[in-house]
Amino acid sequence: EAGVAQSPRYKIIEKRQSVAFWCNPISGHATLYWYQQILGQGPKLLIQFQNNGVVDDSQLPKDRFSAERLKGVDSTLKIQPAKLEDSAVYLCASSPLEGQGLSGTQYFGPGTRLLVL
């Protein structure tokens, strides 16, 4: 079974530029998550989708971050404009439909490491 795919793996941009990350979840997984992991900290949930609807985006800085999951499969996370403090690893994860006894069991991609200069 193929895992969660993310691209690019690394990205370096100047502050105030824009950047986009792509995620392809495990086939058949209804729930998709984006996390931000700052160096020395644990991952923090940015947004959760169930199919193509947003379940939780309470910690997404909506003035600069946006995310979409068209057709309930792939997802894109965008930052515009980027700030220095956005330097982090952005993780995508997926899980089967919530409520099937697997809540909290998530499958993570390798992440995209972003450096904002």
Added chain:
Amino acid sequence: GNSVTQMEGPVTLSEEAFLTINCTYTATGYPSLFWYVQYPGEGLQLLLKATKADDKGSNKGFEATYRKETTSFHLEKGSVQVSDSAVYFCALYGNKLVFGAGTILRVKS
């Protein structure tokens, strides 16, 4: 809100030593508890979990017991190997996953 506190690292051990990584949590309700591991160059992966008080999760020689009375979920392994070198994250799930800061484990041969 819910939170997880785990011991700071790095933890450096010799091969075959006993491992304990402490984890305590603060939560409303009855969360599920997890340990995730991140090996060098790889994504986070689930190591073990426990869904209710007194449950013991185990995998690959690692164990952790859900202690409601002490709000803890300490990770243990009787004999570590060099291949166990990784970052270990304790996490809880109420309505979303909340992670601790992670503990780096280095095992020397």
